[in-house]
Amino acid sequence: MRQIYLSSPCMCGREMDFVQEAFDTNWVAPLGKNVNEFENIMKEYAGVEAAVAMNAGTAAIHMALRAVGVGQGDVVLCQSMTFSASANPIVYQNGTPVFIDSEPDTWNMSPEALERALKKYPNAKAVVVVHLYGTPAKMDEIIALCKEYNVALIEDAAEGLGGEYKGKKLGSFGDYAIFSFNGNKIITSSGGGMLVGNDTEKLKTVLKWITQSREPAPWYQHEELGYNYRMSNIVAGIGRGQMTVLDDHIEQKTNLYNKYLGEYADIPITMQPYLDNTKPNHWLSAATIDKGCDISPFAIMDRLKLENVETRPIWKPMHMQPYYKDCDYFKYDENCESVCEDIFTRGICLPSDFYPNMTPEEHNEIIKIIKGLFK
Numbered sequence: 001m002r003q004i005y006l007s008s009p010c011m012c013g014r015e016m017d018f019v020q021e022a023f024d025t026n027w028v029a030p031l032g033k034n035v036n037e038f039e040n041i042m043k044e045y046a047g048v049e050a051a052v053a054m055n056a057g058t059a060a061i062h063m064a065l066r067a068v069g070v071g072q073g074d075v076v077l078c079q080s081m082t083f084s085a086s087a088n089p090i091v092y093q094n095g096t097p098v099f100i101d102s103e104p105d106t107w108n109m110s111p112e113a114l115e116r117a118l119k120k121y122p123n124a125k126a127v128v129v130v131h132l133y134g135t136p137a138k139m140d141e142i143i144a145l146c147k148e149y150n151v152a153l154i155e156d157a158a159e160g161l162g163g164e165y166k167g168k169k170l171g172s173f174g175d176y177a178i179f180s181f182n183g184n185k186i187i188t189s190s191g192g193g194m195l196v197g198n199d200t201e202k203l204k205t206v207l208k209w210i211t212q213s214r215e216p217a218p219w220y221q222h223e224e225l226g227y228n229y230r231m232s233n234i235v236a237g238i239g240r241g242q243m244t245v246l247d248d249h250i251e252q253k254t255n256l257y258n259k260y261l262g263e264y265a266d267i268p269i270t271m272q273p274y275l276d277n278t279k280p281n282h283w284l285s286a287a288t289i290d291k292g293c294d295i296s297p298f299a300i301m302d303r304l305k306l307e308n309v310e311t312r313p314i315w316k317p318m319h320m321q322p323y324y325k326d327c328d329y330f331k332y333d334e335n336c337e338s339v340c341e342d343i344f345t346r347g348i349c350l351p352s353d354f355y356p357n358m359t360p361e362e363h364n365e366i367i368k369i370i371k372g373l374f375k
């Protein structure tokens with residue numbers, strides 16, 4: 001088979017029009033119309049008051065933590081099953097990460113474990129919830145706990161752009177939310193991120209922070225620590241173009257997930273579940289091999305690698321990472337096996353690429369190879 005990637009870019013919208021416009025008007029740097037337009041589009045799409053474009057989703061999480069006032073020694077409660085970029089910015093701010101297990105219904109932050117963590121750390125400064133692989137977390141329960149304990153909620157929607165929870169877009173629930181446009185996300189700007197929220201004034205301050213904290217003075221005046229985190233006008237042009245095809249991308253990804261779901265009905269593979277009243281964007285089709293089955297996810301990965309097909313393990317939980325091994329961790333059920341450790345051991349991210357990077361025929365072939373392993 002030709003090389004099939006897990007999830008590769010698909011430049012199939014108006015990306016070149018907007019990039020060309022930046023060249024034609026000589027606004028290749030530093031800012032320009034694309035940045036403003038991309039922010040406006042994202043703001044409207046997510047249904048929030050303000051958006052600030054940055055050079056990475058990681059930078060956006062960092063600035064969200066700074067915006068809610070995380071500083072030296074502040075506890076931040078973070079979903080354990082996620083990419084390291086959800087947690088690292090806590091350390092950038094000299095905060096103390098405490099990790100929270102997943103629940104089995106969505107693989108996201110367990111409200112039960114979060115509640116126990118909040119009882120132990122009632123002065124926690126923030127909660128970082130993730131919509132893993134585009135599947136919405138249990139937002140009602142998590143929001144209620146954040147309100148009860150008066151703790152800020154940061155929604156890491158890096159993987160969740162376009163997904164919905166009870167009819168509302170992901171990214172509209174937290175005090176702040178972030179999106180990522182890195183190379184393999186549901187849309188990409190070649191790299192970049194966006195911080196969104198409803199506190200327009202605070203987001204103006206964030207904009208200052210990410211442009212080296214330059215004060216409005218005739219000379220270079222700096223009263224706070226600054227960063228160089230702004231998105232360029234070229235990158236924003238690509239992002240703007242990709243937003244014209246986001247709905248199509250979600251439809252394609254949803255079809256892939258549903259196809260896997262139907263095909264795996266008679267073999268011991270279970271797709272990542274989601275709640276009835278939610279609409280994942282299905283960025284990646286992830287699955288677990290049923291307990292008791294002697295085929296490991298790595299056997300599937302190795303077999304598909306022979307066919308030039310890329311797969312990935314599920315994110316290794318943060319509390320299992322050597323760097324974070326000393327952090328406190330709260331399990332879904334204190335008396336049982338950790339849910340996210342179990343998902344990690346049995347889980348796999350399946351090829352989830354768009355047409356024409358993966359054709360329906362190639363997808364069928366991949367499914368046939370996987371099913372062949374279970375005969």
Ligand SMILES: Cc1ncc(COP(=O)(O)O)c(C=O)c1O
Pocket residue numbers: 055056057058059082083085086130156158159179180181182191192193
């Ligand atoms: C859950 C999660 N959070 C944060 C990030 C960081 O985004 P970026 O790569 O744009 O910095 C990513 C993706 O890379 C992610 O998957």
